[in-house]
Amino acid sequence: MKFVLFDLIANHPNGVTGEVLTAQQRIQQVIDQAVFAESLGFDGYGVGERHGAPFLSSSPAVMLTAVAAKTSKIRLLPTVSVLSVLDPVRVAEDYATLDHLSKGRLEMMIGKGNDPRHYPLFGISEEEQWESLAERYELLKRLWNEENITWEGTYRPRLNNVTTEPRPFQSQIPIWHGSASSSLSTELAAKNNEPIFSSNTFHPMAKYKALIDHYRERLEYYGYDPSKAVVGAGARGLYLADTTEEAIKRYRPYYDMYMSTDASKFNQSPFTDLEDHIQNGSALVGSADQVIEKILEYHQAFGHQVQSISVEGLSKAEQHEQLERFATDVMPVLRREIPSTVWESKQSTIV
Numbered sequence: 001m002k003f004v005l006f007d008l009i010a011n012h013p014n015g016v017t018g019e020v021l022t023a024q025q026r027i028q029q030v031i032d033q034a035v036f037a038e039s040l041g042f043d044g045y046g047v048g049e050r051h052g053a054p055f056l057s058s059s060p061a062v063m064l065t066a067v068a069a070k071t072s073k074i075r076l077l078p079t080v081s082v083l084s085v086l087d088p089v090r091v092a093e094d095y096a097t098l099d100h101l102s103k104g105r106l107e108m109m110i111g112k113g114n115d116p117r118h119y120p121l122f123g124i125s126e127e128e129q130w131e132s133l134a135e136r137y138e139l140l141k142r143l144w145n146e147e148n149i150t151w152e153g154t155y156r157p158r159l160n161n162v163t164t165e166p167r168p169f170q171s172q173i174p175i176w177h178g179s180a181s182s183s184l185s186t187e188l189a190a191k192n193n194e195p196i197f198s199s200n201t202f203h204p205m206a207k208y209k210a211l212i213d214h215y216r217e218r219l220e221y222y223g224y225d226p227s228k229a230v231v232g233a234g235a236r237g238l239y240l241a242d243t244t245e246e247a248i249k250r251y252r253p254y255y256d257m258y259m260s261t262d263a264s265k266f267n268q269s270p271f272t273d274l275e276d277h278i279q280n281g282s283a284l285v286g287s288a289d290q291v292i293e294k295i296l297e298y299h300q301a302f303g304h305q306v307q308s309i310s311v312e313g314l315s316k317a318e319q320h321e322q323l324e325r326f327a328t329d330v331m332p333v334l335r336r337e338i339p340s341t342v343w344e345s346k347q348s349t350i351v
Contacts, residue, residue: 001299001338003331004044004308005037005323006079006234009057012261014315015253023056027063033311033319034067038074040327043343044107046077046308051118054261061094068102075343076102079197079308080111080178083140084133085122087156091136092143092164099169106170109197110137111178111185115263124155130184137188141175144168176232183214190218195230195342198302200282202236202269209301230342232306233298235282237313240325244286248274251285254313284309288329295334305340 011026013019021029034045047063048055057063060078068076076098083091099106112129119126135153142149147163177189180199189196196215198208216226237258239251255274258264271277274285282298284291295307309326311319 001295001304001334002043002306002340002342003326003334004046004075004077004232004306005033005042006046006048006077006308006310007033007057007312008048008050008055008079008310009063010054010258010261010263010312011056012054012257012313015255015257015313016315026056029316030063031066031070032316033323034074035070036320036323038071040323041331042074042323042327044075044077044306044308045071046079046109048079049082049113050115050263051082051121052115055263061098064106065098065101068098068105074105075107076105077107077109077176080109080113082113082118083110083136084112084129085118085124086136088136088140088143089156089159089162089164092140093166095173096144096164096166096168099173100166102169104170107174107176109176109178110140111180114180114199114267116266130182134188141192144173179208179211179215183211186211186215187218190215190224191222193219193222193224195232197232197306197308198234198304200233200235200298200302202264202267202271202281204270204280205282205298205301208233212302212304229303230306231302231304232308233282233302233304234308234310235284235295235298236277238284238291238309238311238322238326239314240284240286240288240291240322240329242287244278244290247285247287248278250318255283258313288325291326291330292333295330296337299338305338305342307334 007030037045047060048057049060050057064076112133124132132155143164149162151159175194177185177196179185179196200208216229219226239247241247252274271281277283278285311322
């Protein structure tokens with residue numbers, strides 16, 4: 001199994017101290033966190049995209065470029081790039097530049113996002129989100145894979161004989177499809193034989209398993225081998241301690257703070273409290289053995305090869321403590337137990 005660390009760059013009060021970092025402090029924390037994750041052997045680092053408080057993640061390409069300058073091995077992912085509202089020409093240029101600056105470490109992840117505030121901000125209606133995403137995705141792929149493109153669609157002005165620069169560093173930038181709530185995203189991924197990443201955060205396993213099962217069914221429908229499907233999955237936070245009781249006690253104020261935000265409430269999570277989320281959802285809270293057991297349980301259902309975690313909201317000291325515990329006590333066991341072909345070979349590049 002491979003492991004990635006994600007951060008949506010929320011900047012709400014610390015659940016224990018009430019402290020709110022300045023924007024500069026929080027942004028620098030992300031860069032420091034990515035450097036630390038690489039030193040611990042994580043395989044990837046991702047930042048989300050949101051357009052409004054309490055998030056500072058409006059520019060993932062810029063953030064990941066800063067991370068690229070401080071790291072050398074870790075894969076870099078926008079989680080997700082909200083392509084449903086973005087200009088594919090600008091996206092193609094920005095992320096191809098990042099691909100060069102990182103020397104081919106970009107793993108593109110696209111989606112519609114789950115914050116409705118970005119639709120009026122960028123001039124489309126929520127009802128148009130899936131049609132918009134599909135059109136912009138097809139154009140982005142053409143811009144990366146073809147030159148001298150002539151194109152006409154609904155969501156941006158016509159293109160005539162256009163070649164975006166720079167061309168990507170990788171011969172083929174990998175594209176992942178973020179999956180959280182609709183079979184339309186898994187359909188688009190399956191049709192193009194591209195991997196999916198399940199958010200797996202706010203709801204019980206069955207909801208996300210249904211989407212992953214749909215993805216594999218549609219891969220087969222389109223003539224691809226579902227046994228070769230590449231799936232990633234997230235989790236609702238991480239807190240390791242020697243006992244479950246200690247982990248719950250220490251993590252509860254952070255959990256309660258996050259779940260009380262408007263952004264969290266929008267997801268309409270059915271869990272009543274932290275204990276319910278641990279028992280019936282993906283929260284990785286407890287001893288190392290319990291967290292390993294839970295990830296193995298989810299792997300049995302999902303068949304995923306990549307696991308993401310987040311320590312967002314914790315103090316810097318606790319972030320480091322949790323990442324070190326996870327890297328020391330959890331990752332080695334799961335690497336042995338769950339084979340993964342993702343990122344095994346060096347990406348080919350354009351000379």
